[in-house]
Amino acid sequence: MHELPFAKSIFHAVVTKAEANGATKVTRVVIEVGVLRDFVPEIVQKYWKYVTKGSMAEDSSIEMNEIPATVTCGDCQTVYEINVHDLVHTHCPQCGCQTGKMLTGRELRIVGIEIE
Amino acid sequence: MKELKFIDLKQCILDDNGHVADEVRELARQKKFFLWNIMSSPGAGKTTFILDVIRRLKGEFRIGVIEGDIESTVDAQKMQALDVPTVQLRIGGDCHLDAAMIKKALENLPLDELNIVIIENIGNLVCPAEFDLGANLPSMLLSVPEGDDKALKYPLMFSVCKALIVTKIDCLPLFDFDMEALKINTRRLNDDLQIFPVSAKTGEGMDEFIAMLKQLIANNLQLL
Ligand SMILES: Nc1nc2c(ncn2[C@@H]2O[C@H](COP(=O)(O)OP(=O)(O)O)[C@@H](O)[C@H]2O)c(=O)[nH]1
Ligand SMILES: [Mg+2]
Ligand SMILES: [Zn+2]
Numbered sequence: 001m002h003e004l005p006f007a008k009s010i011f012h013a014v015v016t017k018a019e020a021n022g023a024t025k026v027t028r029v030v031i032e033v034g035v036l037r038d039f040v041p042e043i044v045q046k047y048w049k050y051v052t053k054g055s056m057a058e059d060s061s062i063e064m065n066e067i068p069a070t071v072t073c074g075d076c077q078t079v080y081e082i083n084v085h086d087l088v089h090t091h092c093p094q095c096g097c098q099t100g101k102m103l104t105g106r107e108l109r110i111v112g113i114e115i116e
Numbered sequence: 117m118k119e120l121k122f123i124d125l126k127q128c129i130l131d132d133n134g135h136v137a138d139e140v141r142e143l144a145r146q147k148k149f150f151l152w153n154i155m156s157s158p159g160a161g162k163t164t165f166i167l168d169v170i171r172r173l174k175g176e177f178r179i180g181v182i183e184g185d186i187e188s189t190v191d192a193q194k195m196q197a198l199d200v201p202t203v204q205l206r207i208g209g210d211c212h213l214d215a216a217m218i219k220k221a222l223e224n225l226p227l228d229e230l231n232i233v234i235i236e237n238i239g240n241l242v243c244p245a246e247f248d249l250g251a252n253l254p255s256m257l258l259s260v261p262e263g264d265d266k267a268l269k270y271p272l273m274f275s276v277c278k279a280l281i282v283t284k285i286d287c288l289p290l291f292d293f294d295m296e297a298l299k300i301n302t303r304r305l306n307d308d309l310q311i312f313p314v315s316a317k318t319g320e321g322m323d324e325f326i327a328m329l330k331q332l333i334a335n336n337l338q339l340l
Contacts, residue, residue, distance in 0.1 A: 002211065009129050021123060031129075036272045037246070060195040069271075080182045082304070087268045090304050098300055099307035102275045110125040 003039055006049035006108065014057060014113050023115035026057035034067045034107040035084050060114075068107030079103060118324065133247055138216035140250030147227040149180075151218075151235070151334045153251035155273065159282045160241030162261040163191045164316045166234055170198055172326050177231040177333070182221045184213045184238050191236060201225055212243035214252055232333065241266070245273040252336050253329075255279040260287045264294045267301040275305045278314065286315040316318065 010031060018026050029048075033039045048062040069082050078094040084105070090114050091098045128134070144151045156162050163185075170179055181202045183192040192204040203221040205213065219237065225233065235251065237244045256277045258266055261284060267274045274280070280302060282295070295313065302309050310328065314321035 005243075006129055006199070011133070012187060013125075013127055014154075017125060019128075021121070023121075023284065038242070038272070044240060064317075068307065069305075074303070082317050084271055087271065087301065087304055099303040100305060101307055102305050106272065108129045108276070110127045110129060112124045114122050116121075 005034045025116040026060045028112040028114035029062045032109045034105040036105040070103045071100030074099030122266045137248040149230045150232045151251045152253045152298035153235045155237040155244045156257035168316045179232045180225040180230045181236045214247045241270040259284040260293045264298040282313045285313045
């Protein structure tokens with residue numbers, strides 16, 4: 001459900017960019033999403049179909065690349081990847097401590113679009 | 117056959133909201149008010165907590181409220197009963213507030229007279245965390261009955277807040293809520309997060325929270 005407003009923002013940005021480049025059609029969109037955003041690819045697809053209907057981006061594909069969540073260890077500054085679905089077992093591989101500061105995992109970017 | 121062209125964008129989808137949030141930050145700096153965003157699930161106790169904070173700070177600060185509750189204007193009426201300028205946002209079925217709504221709401225508050233503006237966000241632990249509102253203090257309320265494992269289930273929310281208020285601690289004897297487990301779980305992603313256990317019912321912990329808040333406001337508004 002929370003993907004819908006983003007699908008609309010992506011659509012808006014994509015169309016603006018495509019028109020600025022003299023395109024008549026958008027065929028493919030690639031986005032990058034941090035895992036903490038908790039975007040479900042199938043749901044993104046569904047909303048993309050819905051928001052692009054009747055537009056220059058109708059029938060375009062949307063590809064979602066996931067960016068893993070990483071933190072900087074609060075003790076030894078080691079950067080390590082965390083499994084957001086198993087946070088309980090997350091600890092620094094270097095010093096074993098369980099504190100950190102979020103580094104990546106909240107991204108939300110349009111990487112590029114393919115136009116005709 | 118038409119030519120295919122791939123355009124590199126690297127465009128942040130949240131840029132639009134981010135720019136408006138920056139404008140809100142700048143407005144708060146110019147008009148010298150402290151903007152405080154309070155997020156939680158529905159019923160966690162935002163309104164009760166805000167009313168208690170207002171009663172405690174009224175003598176010293178002039179406070180305004182932006183009320184983002186979905187259903188009705190009940191909460192706004194409670195604020196107005198305390199003589200606090202309040203803007204009720206009409207958000208229909210939206211699940212979050214964004215920076216543009218806050219900017220608009222601020223236009224309807226007497227900013228020259230205010231030191232603090234409190235935002236009661238929409239009850240939801242997912243969407244509100246995704247939008248920067250330009251607040252000096254993004255914070256979250258977690259009530260004891262909701263359980264200590266919420267940091268594991270809503271990591272984004274816990275990672276964007278600077279303060280976590282654990283409320284309804286008067287209910288602790290009734291639940292198996294583990295405060296230590298909560299601390300460990302939040303610090304996995306956000307080791308700067310400050311945690312304040314309080315009860316808006318008994319007043320326990322409120323003095324400590326108010327002391328921190330006053331210090332933060334003083335630092336932000338250079339009142340010291
Ligand atoms: N026992 C107890 N109940 C509380 C406390 N804070 C709020 N409540 C109750 O929780 C319910 C929901 O509170 P409300 O402030 O409306 O929550 P909101 O939806 O987050 O604004 C109300 O019945 C409050 O009286 C507290 O600290 N202790
Ligand atoms: Mg409320
Ligand atoms: Zn470490």
